[in-house]
Amino acid sequence: MKALSLFVAASLTRLGSAQPAKQQNSTIYNPILPGFNPDPSCVFVKEWDNTFFCATSTFLAFPGIPIHASKDLQNFRLIGHAFSRPEQLPAFGNITGQQQGWYAPTLRYHNKRFWIINSCVGAATGYWSTSDPYNNDAWTNVTPTEIPGYDPDIFWDTDGTIYSAFAKTVQNDPFTTEIHQVNISMPSGNTTTDRFLWNGTAVQPPEGPHMMLKDGYHYLLLAEGGTAQAHQVTIGRGKSAQGPFEADPANPILTAYNTSEYFQTVGHADLFQDSAGNWWGVALATRSGPEYKTWPMGRETVLYPAKWEKGQWPVLGGPVKGKMSGPLPAVNKNIRGSGAFVKDPDYYKFSPGSSIPSHFSYWRFPKTEDYAVSPKGHPNTLRLLPSRSNLTGDATALPTDGITFIGRRQTDTLFIYSVDVDFSPSSVGDESGVTLFLTQNYHADLGIVRLNKTGIYLRFHAEGPAAPKDTIVAVPQRWNKQVLTLQIQAYNTTHFSFSAGPKAGKMQQIATVPATLVSNGFTGSFVGVYATNNGNTKSNTPSYVSNWVYQGQGQYIGNGEFYPSNGQKGGAGF
Template sequence: MLLTSLLFPLLALGSALPDKPNTDVSTFTNPVLPGWHSDPSCIQKDGIFLCVTSTFISFPGLPVYASKDLVNWRLISHVWNREKQLPGISWKTVGQQQGMYAPTIRYHKGEYYVICEYLGVGDIIGVIFKTKDPWNEASWSDPVTFKPTHIDPDLFWDDDGKVYSATHGITLQELNLETGALTPELNIWNGTGGVWPEGPHIYKRDGYYYLMIAEGGTAEDHAITIARAKKITGPYEAYENNPILTNRGTDEYFQTVGHGDLFQDTKGNWWGLCLATRITQQGVSPMGREAVLFNATWNKGEWPVLQPVRGRMPGNLLPKPTRNVPGNGPFNGDPDNYDLKKTGKIPPHFVHHRVPREGTFSLSPKGMKIIPSRNNVTGVIGGNEIELSGQRGVAFIGRRQTHTLFKFSIDVDFKPKKEDQEAGITVFRTQVDHIDLGIVRNKKSELSLRFRATGPSPPA
């Protein structure tokens, strides 16, 4: 199959109507990272904010975005961008909920670190990537691996130089960043009673260690809670007014608010990004879990006060709006209009469902050539043949859906030679939840259009 052009393309996860650059600092609009950007973790270094988000089994993994104003975010690299960084790892996953997620990004003594886990079938692998130049995708290291007992590892340097990782539970261990060695785990807090206390981040401020976590599950009860202690090992005292951020029990458009990170701008103002979903009246969220911005007030010796997440937020403390951000990648949410006969490279924000087979996608003066996989995007879930299950990758490329209303089109040159060979477009959520429109060779050796819908409630 040959793709020759894309206009606001939807090849997998969607596309968007154009976003206007932010020019009004009195307010801003959430989500600031529209489209699937769950579990955001962010830092600020030299006036540039960097944020990394989860990708689960998609590839390339762990996108890194840069911004100077917290609203306009440019893709600058992917942490996991080479299959050989973790060879064969993507074959060890089955479901969409596995893979690489809940990353933490931190800066320490000239190097940027990203820590997370890769969850496979019955196994968790901790991974630590680092670079001195996050704008150079090739500079992200092969990971140091370790064996965490839980998911969602955090990364924290204490004043004495010791490095700690807090994980789901909430547990704490010392971590050797060079070898991956861990000390025995210590349970330091169980949250406030919500299910799945996870996504921990530790901050040291005014003589206290603050432990901020997510709990309540990943649906409407999701929330952010916090505790603090005089020693990193505890005992931790829970804040009496927990949760400090949630939209549970409300009819707000943004729901499932939780799993966030806090950071400061150059003027000392506190900000946070967390995940949220835009829930329709039908109770669905086609864009998935997105990243939303909120302001925080954190007075000396007190607990942080986080601004409730809404669509329109006050932005009087925002840095001056600008798109003068280093990097060559696109700004998230911008429209796409590509002539693939002329681009010379695959757009960097396009993603695959698992690591693609080598040679599946290539560009030429005729456009993007795609070598079909044996299986379609559904595959044979739970099948014994890895080629048909989708674990070895499928001939699939797409971009995140960032709006509920959008336009897209593609030009395709497809000449199938065998019955049931198919190519087309898909609105894709998981292997068992997608809507497809394909060009297929039928039993009469003719080309026809085939509409397919899978999932718990496919369209009639």
Template structure:
């Protein structure tokens, strides 16, 4: 049974806490921050922040709360928000924290898009969250603050609550919003945000995040008899936090609460696995599950977030879900057969240019982009579209990734390769590049290139590129001739601190993937017309160890118990 943190503070507040099952956090591994979740007929659905990665706002579904299938993206086509992505130059702008809700059979995802210079509020709708195409073009609304919540009252009035904490009535068909009303400013922590409203036992309960995104992050609550207040702060605040502790999971906050089919309450929040090292969390902010005891008329009790959790009896393990997306924890085994779609868990950094990526009879074809992955857009906003990069979330503390590259550069500085990518300001890459008529490996971990010759026998032959983490602290980049595993050679290493960003300063997490570039050659937005295409096949990602404390781990899904297939 979990520790009753409220009893330690309030003395007499000691309801029975959840028990009967054991599971491990995070349940949504890798960069999956700001979760919002609901339960519909025994299936749980969550939406996650994605900032400028695209497709954005992934929808995950689960029958058992531990196996989460990636079923769609609410923002999945350029026509939904024309020009927004390419106008966004900031690395941590884009789709901020969303809320998912269902009302009368329609699913809604509400969010705010920052950085485009246009109307920021967006509200997507669907009756089939398992189908990308079913997500509507968004209803746009004026939102001056981030983190919108969506709440239907008993009189069918609909409200949006945002950072601040500000409440407005909203017309979900036109986007028209009413007069702003400030509800509550939290308990004194900075950045009161991430509001969610629940109506229960005659009260409107307001749950928020405050304290910023670093180690002071916390969940606090207030309640009122009227939706517009006045709101009475909970005497048990903060209801959830790991601040002031040495716990492995830190920055716990930005939560949402929901019930299972047995009426038991659960919550999902974000957390980072940093322990006592604030610069070592390459997977960024992940989603953690915690049981909640919420007795009639009382304040909820949220079990503190740990790596190994004891909670309510979980639903029976069940991976029987519709849709064609992968499960979050599963390994990748993609051969890119012609006619097959690009797998759903692979994402771009902004909307890609039309035709930049295609599955062909030669594998995943990537057209060289004008900018390298670190090439920030200049005065021309559409330059943001000229990065040819695609990747998947790093979802494991240790892992192995490899992909086969077929690439024959014709002019100097034409390049293709693999990268561990946090933002355009923080990445590590290993490329095959033509440099002064010499085919070379280019390794870049600190902004300074290290060049080494590709063996002459490898020229014009497929090369397998590797990114591996044998320990939780370091990336290893290697290469080999596809036809001969004995040729494998290490090219470079990089510490995870390069992809962690400093505590609280990085909203995103590491993506593992591939890129192709002409490194600025050509004119306007295009590489030279004779630039070759890069082809990638045999994409493999396999998790090794999944740490749930500084010293304890479980084997990742797909591993053989020793950490690898």
């Protein structure tokens, strides 16, 4: 899926032709947005203090479509979410498919506003905007548009016409798409009848179109080959936004297909300039190697240098690697907001007066009453009330029922995640614990659970094809009535361990799981906590979580090489 674009701030429709500055090269560390951050779409906005803004896909994670900001293209801070309120698109809460939700966003800056257009598969397609990306509440509600496809682009031409190119499915077996286009009227959102635009190099499926205007040409950037090993970036150009388009003879201009690179599935690219006139590109990639078996963090955002001379085709600086070289802007972490930088660890105590960190995610809309920071009588905890459904759900579960789950993205190859859980399950079915969560169809959990009237157990359960069998261990007598520490560790590049022990005591490993279990589909892994009564609706036993710690222990970039995770403590209320 998808291809994206970035434009200079002055005009999203007219990219400049400034000559690259003579700037010393420095090291680019990829991925720049680690973990589940696919389909990047970014803009550089000079009048917003020379800042780069990027949006990525979120599918069923909520809040949706994170907005990250950076001034140096290496240190990105989460400044908000474009989709943070149910009233923006209520139908999101009714989506059933685990691979549905918000696909690839297109982020643009036009007439002093930031705009997003996107397809929420299973709900609606539409656009919305804000005058302040640092304020979640400033984003408008979604204006629905009749676009018969996905991965929509938005482009303002010089005559004021607003175009949207998109991928239209024309056949399901085999899956076949075409790039079509409509005109959009604002503020109504009305569209013209769609028309065929271009099919790139005819490598199916063409997706993620993004249009930009440079040196008298309308350029159309595509993602072709699907979002797996054959993913590739292609480009064409024409004198009109409606075509026809000629293909770059060098297509594909970026790909990892048929290579031995560790960073695979490279595609869904975007191009933009910095304040010095240097060209850059972003794309999605998976750290899987050509074997494409183990990639638990899903599709991540990578950066590479580019060149684009006047009147010529862009030349992208691949292949994408974990360490590259380019004329990066000077290091500058002076970014507004209180959100975490993407490479920061977590150290949270949920102290009184603090709020749930903005980089934590739910699955669909949460029932907010099921989550409380430092409730009365339980300071320095996050209280969870159980959902009827467990993390997988059952045939009677509805999307609106909700699951009590909250997590953060796995952003490091190696990491340790732990929480203290104060939980006294009183009814059969009561369960609370930690989870390695990809979707409701793929996850691995370690919970404290009451399985009968007399016993409390630690239960490891994994969901998905080839999942290991459950491991059930009675909670040792000496641990009874103690707060327990539950831990998930990525102890190498291919496996996770699940452990438990008394708070501040010795940990006991309960189970391990291969990372292949959560290397699947469009999303990436979260680690977090959950609570459920497993269908025993008469029970509402609370669970109290404290001392939430996520510490990265290394980023693997292939060929036996790691670079360090950010080890500095961060997070309010610690």
